[in-house]
Amino acid sequence: MATQPNLAAAAPIKHTVPREQFEYTWPLPPRHRPDLPEYTAGSLSAYLATAPLDEVDIADPIYWENDCHWTYFKRLRDEAPIHFTHHNSNRHRGYWSVTRWADIMAVDTNHQVFSSDAHLGGITLFDMDQDFIMPMFIAMDQPKHDVQRKAVNPIVSGSNLAAFEELIRSRTQEVLDGLPRGEVFDWVDRVSIELTSRMLATLFDFPQEHRRKLTYWSDIATADPEVPGNLQKEERQAVLMGMLQEFMGLWNARVNDPEPKGDLISMLAHNPATRDMPPMEFMGNLVLLIVGGNDTTRNSISGGLKFLNDNPAEYAKLRANPELIESMVSEIIRYQTPLAHMRRTALEDTILGGQHIAKGDKIIMWYVSGNRDERAIENPDAFIIDRPRARQHMSFGFGIHRCVGNRLAELQLKILWEEIMKRFDNIEVVEAPERVPSAFVKGYKSLMVRIPA
Amino acid sequence: MAKITYVAHDGASTTVDVADGVSLMEGALQNGISGIDGDCGGNAACATCHVYVAEGWGDRTGSISELEEAMLDLADGRQANSRLACQIKASADLDGLVLNMPETQH
Ligand code: HEM
Ligand code: FES
Numbered sequence: 204m205a206t207q208p209n210l211a212a213a214a215p216i217k218h219t220v221p222r223e224q225f226e227y228t229w230p231l232p233p234r235h236r237p238d239l240p241e242y243t244a245g246s247l248s249a250y251l252a253t254a255p256l257d258e259v260d261i262a263d264p265i266y267w268e269n270d271c272h273w274t275y276f277k278r279l280r281d282e283a284p285i286h287f288t289h290h291n292s293n294r295h296r297g298y299w300s301v302t303r304w305a306d307i308m309a310v311d312t313n314h315q316v317f318s319s320d321a322h323l324g325g326i327t328l329f330d331m332d333q334d335f336i337m338p339m340f341i342a343m344d345q346p347k348h349d350v351q352r353k354a355v356n357p358i359v360s361g362s363n364l365a366a367f368e369e370l371i372r373s374r375t376q377e378v379l380d381g382l383p384r385g386e387v388f389d390w391v392d393r394v395s396i397e398l399t400s401r402m403l404a405t406l407f408d409f410p411q412e413h414r415r416k417l418t419y420w421s422d423i424a425t426a427d428p429e430v431p432g433n434l435q436k437e438e439r440q441a442v443l444m445g446m447l448q449e450f451m452g453l454w455n456a457r458v459n460d461p462e463p464k465g466d467l468i469s470m471l472a473h474n475p476a477t478r479d480m481p482p483m484e485f486m487g488n489l490v491l492l493i494v495g496g497n498d499t500t501r502n503s504i505s506g507g508l509k510f511l512n513d514n515p516a517e518y519a520k521l522r523a524n525p526e527l528i529e530s531m532v533s534e535i536i537r538y539q540t541p542l543a544h545m546r547r548t549a550l551e552d553t554i555l556g557g558q559h560i561a562k563g564d565k566i567i568m569w570y571v572s573g574n575r576d577e578r579a580i581e582n583p584d585a586f587i588i589d590r591p592r593a594r595q596h597m598s599f600g601f602g603i604h605r606c607v608g609n610r611l612a613e614l615q616l617k618i619l620w621e622e623i624m625k626r627f628d629n630i631e632v633v634e635a636p637e638r639v640p641s642a643f644v645k646g647y648k649s650l651m652v653r654i655p656a
Numbered sequence: 657m658a659k660i661t662y663v664a665h666d667g668a669s670t671t672v673d674v675a676d677g678v679s680l681m682e683g684a685l686q687n688g689i690s691g692i693d694g695d696c697g698g699n700a701a702c703a704t705c706h707v708y709v710a711e712g713w714g715d716r717t718g719s720i721s722e723l724e725e726a727m728l729d730l731a732d733g734r735q736a737n738s739r740l741a742c743q744i745k746a747s748a749d750l751d752g753l754v755l756n757m758p759e760t761q762h
Contacts, residue, residue, distance in 0.1 A: 308696070308699055308701060311701065312699060312700070312701045312723055314726070315722075345726070349726075349729060349730060352730055353730065356730065356732065357732070359762070360732045360760050360762055361732075361759070361760030361761070361762060362732075362759050362760050579697075592685070592694075592697075594693055594694070594695045594704075595694070595695060595696070595697045599695075599702075601696050601699065601701035601702060602701050602723070602726075602727075603726050603727065603730060605701070605702055605703075607762070609762055610760070610762040
């Protein structure tokens, strides 16, 4: 008799491997990748168009660096809207991909079942480092999340931001007036990073001359230690501890002012709701504000210029009618989806879109896919600056964790485009951008442009 | 159908007809009333349709779900008469209702 195949060994797992049973190793075991040694964006896209859905680990940065994840998500939305990935599970324990608008909404609004808790792994596909958890409310559940969010909320509400508007505008003007004409330069460095770091320094009243530190810390906080050239785990933790110290210094210098100044640190230090929280938690919140507000806004600034260049008719519409800036800002944020996903952990067994989700399973809400779901958004792959109801996108998430900085982000982008349109009739993108290799932060490393002389 | 009056934070007031079964958030969007954004499309998931329901109308505007309560609790300017307009459906019962808007939504 022929030997029976060992089904048990071959059977793919259908649920996330529990953390207690998972052997965390560092460095992570190597990835299984498609057999395309000389891959290009084209060959990767072609592969994703037909590869068995189960044999793809879309968390692999090569797909994001080459901007070819789109085909795969369309297939998932159509064929397997709640889909489990076991491929490469020795790296990530296995995860569910949720790709349709309505299903993502169902997860994001069910915080009783779907947890953000850092101690269960947190809010990104790869588990948070369990030996280096900075308490921040984006990775907490109720009731603590609510208490801390309420403390930060007034600082970034519309009425408070109005006070910053003139300052943000003058900083924006300075940056734009300093740009070269008739010369190729990197928009990411000269504009996107420069503006977001100046704005952050303004909001925190952080010394302007050291503003690039904010960028550096934000990059370090989100950088994947696996990517060659990035800091290793321990170095990364040391840098972040240094950041905490520096902010403590500013905190201590301001906490005893007779009256709070208008900056975010003073407001936190003086507000009765926040001033007595343990220092590490305040720091967690500051870090969250820095990280949350940095990459996301930066990549929306870069993305907007790229989309207008890719869609000359939309650029022409904007020139003819700068009133469209407001809806364009929302459309840019939808089209870019600066955070490709948020992750949750199931607190109990449940059914989602007909699939059985087990307690402890990892659920990835792919906003990048929900924002292109033709079931919810008409003609979703088109960039349309006067799209009706442009505000209805998922880039800011939904439910109790919905982005608290959304108005600040929109304000920054609105001011930027108002000032750009006053100065430059055209800014040309001269080559394809270099993209960030990450399934979380969806963005650009560089975008070479020229402003005609 | 119900005549609904939306009063912006600066006092600007607009009265429109909202068809039965249509949410009061939709009623605002369809009539271009600013101050109500409706970012989540009516899922009680964004709180950008936060309004204050005029006194005496509370028992006619229906009950508050757990999610609506959680979102209101985190909203700017929460008051006892706060509601999410997307969770209130127009009907003859609500004819004449006045909704005030908070200073900011986000
Ligand atoms: C275009 C720019 C931005 C995008 C796309 C974005 C996106 C997001 C997303 C997807 C979430 C999680 C939502 C969820 O889990 O349902 C979030 C949460 C958050 N964002 Fe943003 N964000 C942006 C700008 C900002 C800015 C400028 C700030 C800071 C001032 C900020 C601070 C936060 C904070 C503090 C949270 C945590 C909220 C909570 O857990 O309750 N974000 N953001
Ligand atoms: S429209 Fe989002 S909560 Fe009402």
